[in-house]
Amino acid sequence: ADPDGTVSLAVVGLGNYARNVSIPAIEAGDYTDLGAVVSSDPEKAARVADAHDAVVLDYEGYAEGDAVDAYDAVYVATPNRLHLDQIRTAAGHGKHVICEKPLEATTERAVAAVDACEAAGVTLMTAYRMQTDPVIRALASFVSAGGIGEPTKAMGEFTFPVLAGSKGPGQWRLDAELAGGGALMDVGVYPLNTTRYLLGADPGAVEAMARADDPFGDRPADPDSPRFADEHVHVLAAFPDGVVGEFTASFSGEADTWLELVGSDGRVRIENAFVPDGERTVRISSDAGEIEFSGVGANETREEFDYFAHCVLTGTPPEPDGRDGLTDVAIMGAAYEAAESGSRVEL
Ligand code: NDP
Known part of the structure; x- marks a missing residue:
């Protein structure tokens, strides 16, 4: 049944993704609207807020609970290591949370984020938009119904040329x-999480290689730190039943995103797999023949916020919950450890 009402969101951090993708999706949603914006830049915040009739807060006001009645839930869209504090604040105000990927910068902090929401009894959803993409959802049903037989391997790539962009060495993605971390935390999480979703399974061990020298030459990778801003990373993940996952992510090179699942009776390949609200090409092949759908896709970001609001309004736990986000942070942490040590790391 359709629930009554809407969920009014406070958007924390008015960065590129929040302003250009998420806020338009929230405004377009059936069950969402924009109640507040939290920003360090009062002019930018006023511009966004005026256009949407929302309240403006700075980070201090948000932490102190100013205008808490202006919103029901919080969307966290700041750099990864800031997510925990902003989630804790939301939970402290009794607000439900949808948090951008990755859930946090370290496993310990991701655990704390999940714990804070559980203790406060509020919903925590990790903003995995692929899981609300109708194309990906349909493929998950197809795969679990045996559409490609028994899965044997999964391969995927997300290359996003951050280094060629205009933001330079000071940007938080390289910090x-x-x-x-670097490319793995930022974009490698897409093939990883989407594979976990499509297979309905988690890896038990990982191996990895990463290239971690500083492309701008002014910030050498810290040899004492298990986490570094990897430019290229390649992860092998051992899923149950001998299924092998093989994922690559890069901050340089030509932009490309794809995912392929191979099974005993066929394979599924998705091109343009992870581009936000992008048109995807899906090719399914088996002994029986091949079928290709081009230009399929939907506004999965709008679906994501509507799904979150629907969960909040109906008291339903979201599928990509905090633990789903935590699992990926732990797997990626293990991959960094594996890349550093050159050994296989069990999860
Ligand atoms: P941006 O750098 O464009 O924006 C981040 C915003 O966070 C800033 O504009 C700023 O907002 C706020 N902020 C607060 N403290 C800091 C700080 N110390 N340094 C930098 N910014 C700060 O990043 P993105 O929008 O690209 O990414 C934000 C989050 O969204 C990340 O977790 C990222 O992984 C995720 N993301 C998800 C995508 C998806 O497809 N789901 C796509 C892109 C990003 P203000 O000026 O208002 O204070």
């Missing part, structure tokens, strides 16, 4: 402390 291993704030980001929790």
Whole structure:
């Protein structure tokens, strides 16, 4: 049944993704609207707020609980290592949370985020938009119904040329402390999480190689730190029943995103797999023949916020919950450890 009402969101951090993708999706949603914006930049915040009739808060006001009645839930869209504090604040105000991926920068902090929401009795959803993409959802049903037979391997890539962009060496994505890592944490999480979702299974061990020298030449990778801003990373993940996952992520090179699942009776390949609200090409092949759908896709970010609001309004736990986000942070942490040590790391 359709629930009554809407969920009014406070958006914490008015960065690129929040302003250009998430806020338009929230405004377009059937069950969401924008109640407040939290920002360090009062002019930018006023511009966004005026256009949407929302309240403006700075981070201090948000932490202190100013205007808490203006919103029902919080969308966290700041650099990864800031998520925990902002989630704790929301939980402290009794607000439900949808938090951008990755859930946090370290496993310890991701655990604390999950614990804070559980203790406060509020919903925590990790903003995994692939899991609300109708194309990906349909493929998950197809795979679990045996559409490709028994899965044998999964391969995927997300290359996003951050280094070629205009933001330079000072950007938070290259700050291993704030980001929790580099390409793996930022974009490698997509093939990893989407594979876990499609297979309905988690890896038990990982091996990895990463290239971690500083592309700008002014910030050498810290040899004492198990986490570094990896430019290229390649992860092998051992899923149950001998299924092998093989994921690559890069901050340089030509932009590319794809995912392929191979099984005993066929394979599924998705091109343009992880581009936000992108048109995907899906090719399914088996002994029986091949079928290709081009230009399929939907506004999965709008679906994501509507799904979150629907969960909040109906008291339903979201599928990509805090623990789902925590699992990926732990797997990626293990992959960094594996890349550093050159050994297989069990989970
Ligand atoms: P941006 O750098 O564009 O924005 C981050 C915003 O966070 C800033 O604009 C700022 O907002 C706020 N902020 C608060 N403290 C800091 C700080 N110390 N350094 C930098 N910014 C700070 O990042 P993105 O929008 O690209 O990413 C934000 C989050 O969203 C990340 O967790 C990222 O992984 C995720 N993301 C998800 C995507 C998806 O497809 N689901 C796509 C892109 C990003 P203000 O100026 O208002 O204070």
